[in-house]
Amino acid sequence: MLENFLAGAAALMNPVILIDMFVGVFVGIVAGAIPGFTITMAIILTLPFTFTMEPIQGIATMMGVFVGGLSGGLITAALLGIPGTPSSVATTFDAFPMAKKGEPGKALGIGIWASFFGSILSAFILIFAAPQLAGFAVKMGPWEYFSLIVFALTIIASISETSLVKGIIAGLLGLAIATVGTDPISGVPRFTFGLYDLGAGLPFLTVLIGIFAISQLFSELEKKEELKAGGEIISGKFKFKPIESMWIVLKQPVNLIRSTIIGAVIGAIPGAGSSISNMLAYDQAKKASKYPEKFGTGIADGTVASEAGNNATAGGSLIPMIAFGIPGDAVTAVMIAALMVHGINPGPMFILEQPVLVNSIFAGFMIAAVMMLLIQFLGVRIFLKLTNIPKYILIPVVLAFCVLGSFALHNRLFDVYGLVALGLLGYIMKKLNFPLAPVILGVILGPIAERNLRRALMASPDWTLFFTRPISLVFLLIAAASIIYALWQHKKTKQRMAEASAEI
Amino acid sequence: MGEIVFYIALIIASSVLYLNAGTLPSPPWEPLGSGSFPQMVFGLMAVLSLVGLIQKVREYRKSTGREKFSFSQYKVVGLVFLLFTLYVAVFNFLGFIISTALFLIVTMWLIGPKTKRSLPLITVIALAFSVGMFYVFRVYLYVYLPLGVFFQ
Numbered sequence: 001m002l003e004n005f006l007a008g009a010a011a012l013m014n015p016v017i018l019i020d021m022f023v024g025v026f027v028g029i030v031a032g033a034i035p036g037f038t039i040t041m042a043i044i045l046t047l048p049f050t051f052t053m054e055p056i057q058g059i060a061t062m063m064g065v066f067v068g069g070l071s072g073g074l075i076t077a078a079l080l081g082i083p084g085t086p087s088s089v090a091t092t093f094d095a096f097p098m099a100k101k102g103e104p105g106k107a108l109g110i111g112i113w114a115s116f117f118g119s120i121l122s123a124f125i126l127i128f129a130a131p132q133l134a135g136f137a138v139k140m141g142p143w144e145y146f147s148l149i150v151f152a153l154t155i156i157a158s159i160s161e162t163s164l165v166k167g168i169i170a171g172l173l174g175l176a177i178a179t180v181g182t183d184p185i186s187g188v189p190r191f192t193f194g195l196y197d198l199g200a201g202l203p204f205l206t207v208l209i210g211i212f213a214i215s216q217l218f219s220e221l222e223k224k225e226e227l228k229a230g231g232e233i234i235s236g237k238f239k240f241k242p243i244e245s246m247w248i249v250l251k252q253p254v255n256l257i258r259s260t261i262i263g264a265v266i267g268a269i270p271g272a273g274s275s276i277s278n279m280l281a282y283d284q285a286k287k288a289s290k291y292p293e294k295f296g297t298g299i300a301d302g303t304v305a306s307e308a309g310n311n312a313t314a315g316g317s318l319i320p321m322i323a324f325g326i327p328g329d330a331v332t333a334v335m336i337a338a339l340m341v342h343g344i345n346p347g348p349m350f351i352l353e354q355p356v357l358v359n360s361i362f363a364g365f366m367i368a369a370v371m372m373l374l375i376q377f378l379g380v381r382i383f384l385k386l387t388n389i390p391k392y393i394l395i396p397v398v399l400a401f402c403v404l405g406s407f408a409l410h411n412r413l414f415d416v417y418g419l420v421a422l423g424l425l426g427y428i429m430k431k432l433n434f435p436l437a438p439v440i441l442g443v444i445l446g447p448i449a450e451r452n453l454r455r456a457l458m459a460s461p462d463w464t465l466f467f468t469r470p471i472s473l474v475f476l477l478i479a480a481a482s483i484i485y486a487l488w489q490h491k492k493t494k495q496r497m498a499e500a501s502a503e504i
Numbered sequence: 505m506g507e508i509v510f511y512i513a514l515i516i517a518s519s520v521l522y523l524n525a526g527t528l529p530s531p532p533w534e535p536l537g538s539g540s541f542p543q544m545v546f547g548l549m550a551v552l553s554l555v556g557l558i559q560k561v562r563e564y565r566k567s568t569g570r571e572k573f574s575f576s577q578y579k580v581v582g583l584v585f586l587l588f589t590l591y592v593a594v595f596n597f598l599g600f601i602i603s604t605a606l607f608l609i610v611t612m613w614l615i616g617p618k619t620k621r622s623l624p625l626i627t628v629i630a631l632a633f634s635v636g637m638f639y640v641f642r643v644y645l646y647v648y649l650p651l652g653v654f655f656q
Contacts (some may be wrong), residue, residue: 165552172545172548175545176542176545176546186537190525191542221615222581223579224577227615227616399588399607399611400607404637404641404644408641411648413595420645423588428510429505430505449541453541
């Protein structure tokens with residue numbers, strides 16, 4: 001295990017790869033720091049630049065963007081009180097008050113170190129857990145795999161904030177998009193409507209850019225006042241004391257480790273991502289604290305919890321991605337797409353057949369965390385300038401990037417036309433409060449679900465096997481439980497809302 | 505109201521595709537044919553859209569006041585979407601550099617502040633981006649973006 005890890009790390013020790021990773025981390029931080037730009041978008045938009053790279057180089061760069069993006073939200077959260085990404089909402093609770101009290105350097109420093117330790121600790125969890133789970137995953141038959149996907153999709157749909165029906169419809173829409181093109185088993189063209197270009201299906205990247213990036217950009221256009229001006233300008237001088245802030249973080253080992261474990265576990269569960277883990281880690285830290293009343297006033301504990309929590313999610317979410325080939329959230333779905341572009345199909349066989357490359361991903365994750373630490377401490381001022389670029393410049397440029405990215409994958413115009421249609425669909429869904437993450441997961445999981453379902457029935461036409469094989473049954477039971485829970489939860493909120501309106 | 509239209513569209517689309525999937529061949533060696541999985545997906549989608557539709561219609565009847573819909577909020581979105589569609593439409597004909605530069609200049613001017621200084625600024629940004637990206641993709645990434653009629 002150790003020798004594989006060292007070989008994996010050694011493969012990254014190439015100046016070109018390291019420079020690319022560095023750039024990746026930088027881009028990730030910038031994207032994470034700009035409110036309204038998500039990590040998912042950053043990964044989607046940097047992916048085209050890695051098309052021609054060797055797989056290891058491309059993946060290492062994407063890891064950089066991923067890790068950078070998770071810590072980028074911290075900057076705006078701490079200094080402006082605006083979460084740069086949904087994953088840093090809880091960071092605003094304590095880091096921002098601390099910055100307002102005149103200690104912006106300390107607030108950022110603590111956040112950066114907590115992010116760093118959260119990442120590194122979760123990387124260890126990843127390195128130990130992923131091979132174990134993969135060993136388990138290879139023993140799973142098509143029945144278990146199919147049930148696992150049903151479980152993943154229902155959890156995602158039921159977690160979605162709006163309604164269960166909308167969440168499931170969104171997931172089904174993703175599955176539907178994935179059925180376009182050649183049938184994976186018999187090779188029959190499906191739903192191509194005679195269009196030659198649809199033969200290979202809708203390219204995944206086009207779907208991603210359209211549904212996620214374009215819809216996000218168009219909803220940014222609704223905020224008219226924000227378009228013309230840049231963000232607030234922070235003129236405050238602040239000093240960093242990296243060593244001192246490191247000690248502040250390390251003096252809270254229990255909080256740090258608890259938040260990391262919460263983050264990693266949340267990350268490993270399909271559907272729950274860093275936007276949940278940072279809130280949960282913060283909440284748990286508050287509950288366990290001897291002085292919960294001080295939370296929210298600008299104490300270090302809160303920042304440590306939320307930042308360690310959200311960064312640890314990255315390590316956690318890579319576990320199911322690498323062991324099962326199943327994405328836990330939209331970000332890892334995009335990462336899987338990135339791996340596929342580089343000719344890699346993540347899943348249990350990947351870890352067994354290419355242990356060195358898998359370990360390069362693990363090592364890349366750690367190296368990216370170190371780079372994130374350096375770049376954050378050295379470059380905060382630059383990032384603040386960059387987040388001040390007005391939206392009226394940023395949005396059109398990123399729209400042009402979207403066109404560029406979807407054209408570059410296959411060099412065909414058809415994909416760009418598809419982009420416009422999917423962008424419109426994504427925007428309409430966003431406006432009607434349909435969650436978008438299930439769509440993306442459906443697109444990734446659809447072909448895997450179908451292949452396993454049909455393989456299972458080819459092996460034995462007996463449907464009851466899905467319920468009589470124990471592991472498969474467990475997955476289906478959790479799936480059913482999550483739906484029941486979501487319905488119950490929904491009813492409860494409705495009641496509460498009715499009570500609230502009755503009181504008024 | 506928009507939601508009701510969307511559900512109806514979903515019901516129609518998924519029913520049509522459900523029937524379409526039924527015509528796909530099913531080989532004798534497979535209990536499930538090419539069309540079975542899509543049929544499950546579209547069938548379930550049609551049913552759930554119907555559920556969503558019924559829920560929404562009930563809600564709509566209960567609500568007394570009409571939903572407020574301000575066109576001015578969506579004016580910018582609509583215009584930019586139109587420009588974006590236009591950009592994609594002329595992408596191949598005018599080539600990457602010209603179409604992108606035009607799209608950027610027009611869009612930034614439309615949504616940005618209309619001051620004397622901003623026009624030169626956005627022109628420079630637009631040209632730098634379109635020319636720069638063209639060469640980055642051509643030289644480093646071996647992606648040949650469309651040249652357009654004027655450069656061929």
